[in-house]
Amino acid sequence: MKRGYLVFVSDEEYVVAVVATSSKEAKKLAIKNDIYDLFCDCDFTEIKVKWQKEGKVEDLPIGVVEDAIKALERNIYGYIDGFDCPVCGNETILSNINGKVMCSECEDKLEDKTEP
Numbered sequence: 001m002k003r004g005y006l007v008f009v010s011d012e013e014y015v016v017a018v019v020a021t022s023s024k025e026a027k028k029l030a031i032k033n034d035i036y037d038l039f040c041d042c043d044f045t046e047i048k049v050k051w052q053k054e055g056k057v058e059d060l061p062i063g064v065v066e067d068a069i070k071a072l073e074r075n076i077y078g079y080i081d082g083f084d085c086p087v088c089g090n091e092t093i094l095s096n097i098n099g100k101v102m103c104s105e106c107e108d109k110l111e112d113k114t115e116p
């Protein structure tokens with residue numbers, strides 16, 4: 001079964017979203033496709049893997065999810081920083097709000113609209 005994983009170096013500052021069938025496979029894939037050059041200087045044992053149980057990845061291919069917004073949309077990432085909000089276009093911190101990626105300002109507007 002495919003699962004969403006976060007692969008990161010111990011301090012968890014930089015993380016990579018990976019779709020794999022096991023944590024071992026996720027780690028291997030992240031190292032093989034080191035898109036952010038995170039793992040080149042570190043020891044294999046320093047690299048950690050966390051299964052994101054909320055991840056919805058059944059239809060995604062096995063491998064590193066290079067599109068951070070997609071990884072957020074699928075609940076592999078909890079939030080992302082420094083990306084353009086797909087709703088208002090501001091570069092800021094984005095979250096997944098009920099399956100839609102947006103910034104906190106857009107989330108506030110959404111709440112205003114849904115209040116009676």
Ligand SMILES: [Zn+2]
Pocket residue numbers: 085086087088089090102103104105106
């Ligand atoms: Zn926004």
